[in-house]
Amino acid sequence: MPPGTDANNTLRVAYVDHPEWFQPQHSPASSREELRIAQANLKNSLGRLISLADILQTEVWDVIAIQDPSLHLAYKRIPGYQVWFSTDRQLTEDDNPYFKTRGKSKASRAKAKKAKAKKAKIGLVAFYVGTHVLKRWRVTRHQGTNYDLVATLMLPTDAGIMQISNVYNQYGNLDLDLFSLQCMGQSLTVILGDFNIPHPDSPKATPVSRRLKQLAQGASLRCLTPAREITYSRSASLRYSSTIDLCFVSWDLAQRLPDTAAACQVLSLAGFRSDHRIVQTTLNVEPILSDEMHYIWRSVNQDRFREAMRIALQPLEDYPLDSKEQIDCHIAKLLEIMLSVVNDHVKRRGPQHWVRPKSVPDTLVQLLADESELYNKFCDTGEDGDEEAWEEAYAKAINYSQCLKKTKFRAAAAGKEGEKSVHGRVRRAKRMDMPHQVPCLSNVRVGDKYIMDPEEQARAFAEAIWPVVCPVTERDQAMPDSLAGS
Known part of the structure; x- marks a missing residue:
């Protein structure tokens, strides 16, 4: 057994008191009256990830539960958010999916194609957590058959540590009994994600749906997603639609809902108006914000x-x-x-609690408004003429947005000309190609509590590696072996 650990291989340490002058400086605590959680299925698509990044320029969520991300998520940074994901092995620069093989020699293309087949695989669930939230959150993976299907985020709030479980039942192989034992039963529990089964209260409910409802009721969980709210459709026409993205909360959190309509909302946002929608859950719980200077x-x-x-x-x-x-x-x-x-x-x-929204030209705002209006009209009528008008407006808004991004990039590159800026970009090149992920250390327990502060965890590991030297009494060679063991 390693030094400083117990039978469960969990570190047991004691806090070290520091002088008052050594404590980190903090700004006055900020307050929030609600916790906003979003869930989004990216369908292993780079386009959906880019659409989510564009949405986060104006929308602010405390936590975003991601299902079915692509490997681009590990290399694309979204300002104002820290990302957690899992992979089957350590990522390197060669795993970067942004690398292109166009323009290379035949041998180089063959080598790149062979390397692409060996690229790492990213897990089916991930999290984005706002940088304005206190950085003492941690994510745990579930054991057993649900290892790659469920991940749980432990988030500090004013009511205690909230347990947010992210589920992606991709092929219907989620073990509900094991899932209920690992996720249900806590007082502050939120369970959300793509369950890939119809809503338990809908006419399309299956035996698996009813089994999920039975387990949820046994654990005093309440389903916030309305049965008639469409969260998935094969196209924007809503002809083949269902409610398979669900959200459950514990009884204690159900008493903290703002109201039934605002507790769970299916949002109609650009890039997510077909297939899986973005579902927003709002709770009257105050997240503990970062107040470090x-x-x-x-x-x-x-x-x-x-x-x-x-x-x-x-x-x-x-x-x-x-x-x-x-x-x-x-x-x-x-x-x-x-x-x-x-x-x-x-x-x-003080800390920047909110993402600073970028300025959007009035022309783009008008194009997006026209596209949204035509989309709502098409959803109401379902006529082919309205569908063509909406598709034309959608293509026009997307083309203008892409041209705007290229213009901004060229202007920024032109403004950073010079020898100094060139060397600076060369120094940043290696860092930009590396994956962006928040390191989550193993659980460190002090008595009955777990340490989530990275500094305290590092100190715990140091004390485990270099334990305090204790005096050792030498054994008397003349003593019989029977007495030495007693």
Whole structure:
């Protein structure tokens, strides 16, 4: 058994108290009255991922549960969000699906095609968590047959740790009994995702649907998705539609709903108006927001900062270092003085709780409004003429949006010309090709509690690797073996 662990291979550590001056600086706590969760099935499509990124320029959700993502998700950064996903192996630059083989030699194309067959596979469920949320959340994978079908996010809220389970029952092979044991029963539970079965209360309900309803009722879970709300259709015509994207909440959270209509809404957003829609769940629960202050080092006057640091450290030049206690005291005073100088000369800002929406031209706003109006008209009438008008408006809005993106990129590239910017882009090239993922360490338990702070977890691992040396009593060679074991 490794040092510092118990029988379950879980680290047991104790918190280390730091001096008051060593504690991180925080801004006044912000407050929220609701928690907004969205679920989106990307259908293993890059286009849907790009559409989601465009939607997040104006929409803000605390948590986004993703089903069936493509490998592009690991390499595409969305500002304002941290991503969690799983893969069958460690990702490298060669796994980047954005690499193209066009224009290469025949041998290079053959090599790239062979490497493509060995690309890593991404898990069926993923999470986006807003950067404005306190970074003490963690994600656990389920064991057994549901390993790749379910993942659970532990999110800190004012009511406690909320358990948000993301489900993707791709081929109907979800083990409901095992799923109920692992996901149901907690007081703060949200279960959502693509169950790929009809709504339990709809006329199309199957025995599997009724079994899911029975397990949910036994665990005091309430289904928020209306039975007649369409969450999936094979096309925009709604001729082949159903309700297979469901959301369940525990009894305690059901008492915190804003109202029945606003608790669960199926949104009609660009890029998600056919196939799976985006479903939004709103709860009257306050997520714990990040309140840590950030230092703005680029605003520091280096000459003044160095001079202030030199003057502040002068009293420590003749400090004695003859004993261990004096060395410890010297280090403590050194850190205290350095932190004081930093706080006096470096500006700080609070966390950015919300994504700053990008400005959208009025022309694009009008095109999107016309497209939405024609789409609603087509859904009401279902006539072929209205469908053609909507498709034409949709194509016009998409083409204008793509041209706008190219124009902005060219303008940004033209504004960053010069030798300095070229070298900067070269230095960033390797980092840009690497996957963007939040590292989630293993569970670290202190008594009956789990540590979710990465700094505390790192300290726990350090104490497990370098444990405190305890005195060892040597065995007397003359003592019989029968007495030595007692």
